[in-house]
Amino acid sequence: MAIQTLQLHNKFSISLLCEIAGISRSSYYKWTKRVPTIRQQENDEILKEISELHKKGHVNYGYRKMQQHLNQKFNKQFNHKRILRLMKQVSLHSISSEF
Incomplete structure (x- = not known):
């Protein structure tokens, strides 16, 4: 690039x-001239969904809750490490509220 x-x-x-x-x-x-792999295309879809959720105000979603949402949305089991890696890749993390 x-x-x-x-x-x-x-x-x-x-x-x-x-x-x-x-x-x-x-x-x-x-x-x-390379063509993205199926895995990379899937990662792009996951990242798109993660970004949309974050923009909608679901900033409290950590990787565990995000994994649950994605598993339901795509009707597939994603590994939590993969979701965490993708969230780190775009610098997204949950915001915890302090009492």
């Missing part, structure tokens, strides 16, 4: 950027 951004905005050559990054040009072009 950084190579694409630098190339588009600063007009650096792909060859130079790949050399700096230490990858071959063919690897870069293979990466640009």
Whole structure:
């Protein structure tokens, strides 16, 4: 992604950027044409749902409650570690109220 951004905005050559990054040009072009895996597509759907819930005001949902909601919504069993990892990836966490 950084190579694409630098190339588009600063007009650096792909060859130079790949050399700096230490990858071959063919690897870069293979990466640009990749198709997301089924797992990655599923993770994107989960992240979309997590973000929507958080925006709707369910900020008290931790990974356990979020897992329960997602299990019901998608009618599938998700591992709590996966949900926690995805929530961390987008910097979402529950807000606990102090008394």
